[in-house]
Amino acid sequence: xxxxxxxxxxxxxxxxxxxxxxxxxxxxxxxxxxxxxxxxxxxxxxxxxxxxxxxxxxxxxxxxxxxxxxxxxxxxxxxxxxxxxxxxxxxxxxxxxxxxxxxxxxxxxxxxxxxxxxxxxxxxxxxxxxxxxxxxxxxxxxxxxxxxxxxxxxxxxxxxxxxxxxxxxxxxxxxxxxxxxxxxxxxxxxxxxxxxxxxxxxxxxxxxxxxxxxxxxxxxxxxxxxxxxxxxxxxxxxxxxxxxxxxxxxxx
Amino acid sequence: xxxxxxxxxxxxxxxxxxxxxxxxxxxxxxxxxxxxxxxxxxxxxxxxxxxxxxxxxxxxxxxxxxxxxxxxxxxxxxxxxxxxxxxxxxxxxxxxxxxxxxxxxxxxxxxxxxxxxxxxxxxxxxxxxxxxxxxxxxxxxxxxxxxxxxxxxxxxxxxxxxxxxxxxxxxxxxxxxxxxxxxxxxxxxxxxxxxxxxxxxxxxxxxxxxxxxxxxxxxxxxxxxxxxxxxxxxxxxxxxxxxxxxxxxxxx
Amino acid sequence: xxxxxxxxxxxxxxxxxxxxxxxxxxxxxxxxxxxxxxxxxxxxxxxxxxxxxxxxxxxxxxxxxxxxxxxxxxxxxxxxxxxxxxxxxxxxxxxxxxxxxxxxxxxxxxxxxxxxxxxxxxxxxxxxxxxxxxxxxxxxxxxxxxxxxxxxxxxxxxxxxxxxxxxxxxxxxxxxxxxxxxxxxxxxxxxxxxxxxxxxxxxxxxxxxxxxxxxxxxxxxxxxxxxxxxxxxxxxxxxxxxxxxxxxxxxx
Numbered sequence: 001x002x003x004x005x006x007x008x009x010x011x012x013x014x015x016x017x018x019x020x021x022x023x024x025x026x027x028x029x030x031x032x033x034x035x036x037x038x039x040x041x042x043x044x045x046x047x048x049x050x051x052x053x054x055x056x057x058x059x060x061x062x063x064x065x066x067x068x069x070x071x072x073x074x075x076x077x078x079x080x081x082x083x084x085x086x087x088x089x090x091x092x093x094x095x096x097x098x099x100x101x102x103x104x105x106x107x108x109x110x111x112x113x114x115x116x117x118x119x120x121x122x123x124x125x126x127x128x129x130x131x132x133x134x135x136x137x138x139x140x141x142x143x144x145x146x147x148x149x150x151x152x153x154x155x156x157x158x159x160x161x162x163x164x165x166x167x168x169x170x171x172x173x174x175x176x177x178x179x180x181x182x183x184x185x186x187x188x189x190x191x192x193x194x195x196x197x198x199x200x201x202x203x204x205x206x207x208x209x210x211x212x213x214x215x216x217x218x219x220x221x222x223x224x225x226x227x228x229x230x231x232x233x234x235x236x237x238x239x240x241x242x243x244x245x246x247x248x249x250x251x252x
Numbered sequence: 253x254x255x256x257x258x259x260x261x262x263x264x265x266x267x268x269x270x271x272x273x274x275x276x277x278x279x280x281x282x283x284x285x286x287x288x289x290x291x292x293x294x295x296x297x298x299x300x301x302x303x304x305x306x307x308x309x310x311x312x313x314x315x316x317x318x319x320x321x322x323x324x325x326x327x328x329x330x331x332x333x334x335x336x337x338x339x340x341x342x343x344x345x346x347x348x349x350x351x352x353x354x355x356x357x358x359x360x361x362x363x364x365x366x367x368x369x370x371x372x373x374x375x376x377x378x379x380x381x382x383x384x385x386x387x388x389x390x391x392x393x394x395x396x397x398x399x400x401x402x403x404x405x406x407x408x409x410x411x412x413x414x415x416x417x418x419x420x421x422x423x424x425x426x427x428x429x430x431x432x433x434x435x436x437x438x439x440x441x442x443x444x445x446x447x448x449x450x451x452x453x454x455x456x457x458x459x460x461x462x463x464x465x466x467x468x469x470x471x472x473x474x475x476x477x478x479x480x481x482x483x484x485x486x487x488x489x490x491x492x493x494x495x496x497x498x499x500x501x502x503x504x
Numbered sequence: 505x506x507x508x509x510x511x512x513x514x515x516x517x518x519x520x521x522x523x524x525x526x527x528x529x530x531x532x533x534x535x536x537x538x539x540x541x542x543x544x545x546x547x548x549x550x551x552x553x554x555x556x557x558x559x560x561x562x563x564x565x566x567x568x569x570x571x572x573x574x575x576x577x578x579x580x581x582x583x584x585x586x587x588x589x590x591x592x593x594x595x596x597x598x599x600x601x602x603x604x605x606x607x608x609x610x611x612x613x614x615x616x617x618x619x620x621x622x623x624x625x626x627x628x629x630x631x632x633x634x635x636x637x638x639x640x641x642x643x644x645x646x647x648x649x650x651x652x653x654x655x656x657x658x659x660x661x662x663x664x665x666x667x668x669x670x671x672x673x674x675x676x677x678x679x680x681x682x683x684x685x686x687x688x689x690x691x692x693x694x695x696x697x698x699x700x701x702x703x704x705x706x707x708x709x710x711x712x713x714x715x716x717x718x719x720x721x722x723x724x725x726x727x728x729x730x731x732x733x734x735x736x737x738x739x740x741x742x743x744x745x746x747x748x749x750x751x752x753x754x755x756x
Contacts, residue, residue, distance in 0.1 A: 148475035
C-alpha cells in the first residue's frame with residue numbers, strides 16, 4: 001500500500017490491500033476501494049452529497065483511476081474500472097466489471113451500466129440512462145433526459161442494449177431505445193428508437209441499412225456485429241464464446 | 253472561516269466571514285469573496301491577467317465553487333453562484349445573481365449574463381456574448397463570435413434574451429439574436445435570428461412552430477413558456493409572479 | 505528558476521534555466537523543459553507510459569503550460585508552446601514551434617503537427633492525425649480515426665494541409681484529407697476529401713464555393729486565404745512574406 005504523503009486520505013475510508021493513492025488527492029470518508037486499485041493525483045474521491053442517501057462510493061479491485069477525477073459517494077463500480085483524466089461521476093451510478101471511461105467523460109449518476117462497457121472521451125451521460133453490456137459510446141456522445149427542457153419530467157435517459165455502438169458525437173434524445181448490435185453513425189441526432197441490428201445516421205438519424213451490411217475496409221467481411229472481428233481487451237473466455245458464435249469461413 | 257491548511261491563499265485576498273477554502277486550492281491576491289462562500293479543492297481563483305486591467309475577481313455571498321475550477325481576475329458574479337467541477341471563467345465577465353455553471357463549462361469572458369441563468373455541462377460561451385435573465389443553456393451548447401475565422405472581426409457573440417432555452421449541443425453563430433421565450437432544438441446550428449416565442453430546430457435551424465405549441469408529455473398543457481410549469485430552484489417571490497402570470501385553468 | 509515548494513519535481517527531470525513550476529504540480533523523471541518555460545499549478549508532466557518506449561517528454565523554450573494540464577512522456581513540442589487549462593496530451597505527438605492549445609483540448613498522441621498551429625478549446629485530436637503548418641482548428645472540433653468502430657483498422661486520422669481552417673464543432677472522419685487553404689464550416693460532418701481552397705459545409709459536408717469568395721463583413725475583401733488580412737500573433741518575418749504574397753490593392 002503506497003499512499004502519497006501529499007495525499008489527504010480520511011482515516012475512515014476503507015482501502016483494500018495494495019491500494020495506491022497519488023499526491024494532491026483527497027479521499028473522503030465514505031469510500032471503499034478494492035485491492036490493488038490505483039488512484040492518481042489531484043483526484044477527489046467520495047464527494048459527500050445528500051443525494052447519495054448515505055451509500056458509499058465503492059470501486060472494485062484492480063482498478064485504475066487517473067489524475068484529476070471527481071467521484072461522488074453513492075456509486076458502485078465492479079472490478080477493473082479504468083478511467084482517463086478529468087472524469088466526473090455523480091452519485092447512484094451502478095456499473096459492472098471492466099468499465100472504461102475516457103478523459104473528460106461526465107456521468108451524471110442515477111444510471112445503470114452493464115459489464116465491459118467503453119465510454120470514451122468527453123461523453124456526457126445524462127441521469128437515468130440505462131446502458132447494457134459490451135456497449136461502445138465514442139467521444140463526445142451526449143445522452144439527454146428531458147423531453148422538453150426544463151421540466152419536471154426529466155427522468156428518462158436513453159436505453160442502450162448489449163453490443164450497441166454509438167459513434168463519435170452522436171446526440172441521443174430522452175427515452176430512446178438503442179437496440180442490441182445496432183450502430184449509430186457519427187454526429188447523428190437520434191430522435192426515435194433504433195431497432196436491433198440496424199445502422200442509423202443523420203440529423204435526425206434515419207435507417208441506412210442493417211449494420212451487418214457495413215464491410216470492413218480490408219475486405220475481410222462484415223464490420224458488425226463487431227465481436228465477429230474485434231476482441232482486443234476482452235477476457236479470453238468471452239472471446240472464445242464470440243469465436244464460436246462467428247466462425248471464420250473457409251477461403252474458397 | 254475554514255481555510256484548509258493545504259490551500260495556498262494570498263494574504264491580500266479579501267475573504268468575507270465564514271468563507272471556506274478546500275485543500276490544494278490557490279487563491280491569488282486580487283480576489284474578493286462574499287460571506288458564506290465555499291471554494292472547493294484544486295481550484296485556481298483570481299488568475300492574474302493584463303486583460304483584467306487591474307479589476308479584481310468578485311464572487312458574491314453564499315456561493316459554491318466546486319473542485320478544479322479556474323477563475324481569472326477581472327470578472328464579477330452576484331450572490332448565489334453555484335458551479336460544477338472543472339469550470340473555467342476568463343476575465344471581464346459580469347453575471348447577476350443565482351448563476352449556475354455545470355461541470356466543464358468554459359466561459360471566455362468579456363460577456364454579460366443576467367440573473368438566474370443556468371449554463372450546463374461542457375457549454376462554451378465565446379467572448380462578447382450577451383445573455384439575459386432566466387436563460388437556459390444546456391450541455392455542450394457552443395457560442396461562437398467570429399463570422400469568418402480567423403479575423404479581426406471576432407467581436408460579436410450571440411445575444412440571448414430572457415427566458416430563452418437553448419437545448420443540448422446547439423451551436424450558435426456570431427451576432428445571432430435568440431428571442432425571449434424561444435426554444436432552440438438539440439443539436440441545431442443557429443445561423444440567423446430566432447424570433448421571440450419561436451421553436452427552431454435543425455442544421456441549419458429552421459422554424460418548427462411557436463414554442464407554445466410544444467406540449468408537456470403528461471398532457472398537462474404547454475411546455476413553453478417553461479415558467480408556466482417549472483419553478484424548481486427559483487426564489488419564492490419570482491415563482492409567485494409566474495403563477496399569477498400563468499394561472500392554472502380549472503378542469504372542466 | 506522558481507519551483508514552488510508545493511510542487512513535486514522528480515530530481516531526474518531536466519529543467520532549463522529560468523523554468524517556473526507552480527504549486528501542486530507533479531513533474532516526472534523523463535521530462536526535458538526548455539529555458540524560460542512556465543508550468544502552471546495542478547499539472548502532471550511526463551506521465552509514464554510503456555507506449556512512449558522510453559522517449560522523454562520534451563517541451564521547447566519560452567513555453568507556457570497553464571494549470572491542470574496532463575502531458576505524457578514520449579511527445580515533443582517546439583519552442584513557444586502555449587496551452588490553456590485542463591489540456592491533455594498523450595505520447596508520440598510531435599509538434600513544431602508556436603503551437604497553441606485551448607482549454608480542455610484533448611490530443612490522443614501518435615500525431616504530427618506542423619508550425620504555428622492553433623487548436624482551440626475542447627478540440628479532440630484522434631491518434632494518427634497529421635496536421636500541417638498554420639492550421640486553425642476551432643472549439644470542439646473532433647477528429648476520428650476508426651472507419652467502423654471498434655476495429656483493428658483504427659490507424660488513420662484526418663490529414664490537414666497548410667493554412668486550412670476547420671470551424672467550430674466540425675467532425676472529421678478517418679483518413680479524410682482537408683486541402684490547403686480550405687474552409688470547413690461550423691458543425692459540419694466531413695466524410696470525404698476537401699479540395700485545396702474549397703469551402704465545404706453541412707451534415708454531410710458539401711461544396712459551397714471556393715473559400716476565396718467568402719467576403720469579410722466589413723467589405724474589405726476576401727476572408728480567405730485568411731493570411732491575406734489576419735496577422736495577429738505570427739512572427740514578423742512570416743507576416744512580411746504574407747503581405748508580399750497578398751499586396752493591398754490601391755483604392756481607385
